[in-house]
């Protein structure tokens with residue numbers, strides 16, 4: 132196996148008396164789409180906190196391309212839970228946020244993101260404020276803000292968690308299509324089994340808190356996938372649900 | 381603005397201002413009627429028409445004194461704002477300082493104005509300075525609390541996002557915490573601006589060469605309640621205008637805040 136883009140070894144983390152992560156080991160290969168599935172409150176967002184340097188692990192190792200992660204290097208483009216769009220910035224200025232922080236001039240940053248608006252279904256909405264957009268459009272804007280940073284890896288925390296079922300299904304298909312074209316390296320957090328199965332190459336299922344990796348699933352089906360109707364995906368989905376609902380089996 | 385927008389704006393103005401105009405006019409008409417019918421002496425309760433008439437006669441003096449009050453209010457309020465911004469940022473970046481300074485600020489709020497105003501005049505004289513100090517004293521703390529609370533209201537996800545992008549603490553403050561505080565800032569501004577006028581008049585009342593406060597004191601000593609009330613009317617109008625200015629300022633500074641309902 133080639134060098135992993137990201138490798139986590141035996142991470143653990145407590146917040147005061149609360150043990151959140153017990154023992155997390157996982158890896159993501161370059162160009163791979165990996166999902167973490169787990170019950171609410173298991174500690175999924177906490178894993179991303181450790182990766183982005185918002186908190187430090189109590190024990191364990193985090194390796195990026197074989198090197199220990201240092202808090203001063205920003206290797207990940209992070210999409211927080213909820214879209215985290217700034218209500219006071221127009222959509223175009225929300226999407227350039229990462230580039231501006233990287234030191235790009237506002238005009239140059241705009242020129243970089245503007246051509247991507249059509250692909251993200253946001254053409255014509257550059258000068259709108261987030262409050263004027265639908266939930267699905269807001270999520271696409273947040274994703275655009277994430278990918279345009281051109282980091283080696285994307286961290287997505289429940290990007291579609293707040294959407295209605297229909298919009299969510301549409302957004303999942305849209306993301307599947309985008310990924311097939313761009314082949315980003317992605318670590319996705321979700322508690323939607325169907326979403327994980329539709330999008331991922333591999334899936335880690337976490338136990339309830341304190342979280343450990345309960346099981347790892349491969350999804351050996353070529354992209355682009357046909358969606359929930361495909362029998363191969365449905366079988367894996369059923370198997371994962373079984374693991375989540377009967378943890379002791 | 382297009383031509384069609386103007387009648388709509390006018391209609392909106394009447395829809396919003398209509399009820400207030402009606403209630404205030406009813407109050408004034410009732411007052412006028414009572415004075416006319418009861419035959420009460422104008423030195424006890426002057427009628428609105430008398431107040432307006434005498435106020436008009438005295439319009440030059442009133443304007444001169446109002447200008448002095450307005451000057452004290454704006455200078456005092458501006459210094460208070462500058463101080464509030466400075467200390468709110470200091471406190472935001474240094475938690476221990478917050479615990480050290482907050483009690484001091486709270487003590488300044490417990491000082492009774494009646495006691496402190498003459499002292500400040502005693503220390504700083506009859507000029508503009510004591511008014512500025514007093515106005516700043518009454519408005520500083522509400523503004524500081526509004527700002528500090530506003531910074532804390534920052535969406536944690538937005539702060540985490542900026543940190544993940546590599547933004548410094550100062551950058552996060554400028555890009556996220558400061559804009560998040562804007563609604564709190566304007567709420568504080570609306571309240572403080574009314575305190576500011578009252579504070580200025582209070583300082584003038586305690587001793588001044590010019591200003592509505594000293595005008596009111598003189599009118600009272602000359603047994604002219606009509607002129608006292610004329611000055612009160614002027615100060616109320618001044619406060620309302622300043623209040624209106626903050627509302628307009630907020631609209632200009634936060635265009636996104638009114639967009640919630642307007643979806644394309």
Ligand SMILES: Nc1ncnc2c1ncn2[C@@H]1O[C@H](COP(=O)(O)OP(=O)(O)OP(=O)(O)O)[C@@H](O)[C@H]1O
Pocket residue numbers: 146149151169170171172173174175176177178212322
């Ligand atoms: N900075 C923190 N300080 C204290 N406790 C925290 C902190 N971050 C997370 N926790 C605690 O860790 C636990 C797991 O939180 P986390 O957000 O990782 O869960 P999650 O799996 O992402 O849940 P959800 O699916 O609801 O988003 C929670 O009990 C939470 O209260």
Ligand SMILES: [Mg+2]
Pocket residue numbers: 175176177212288
């Ligand atoms: Mg979470």
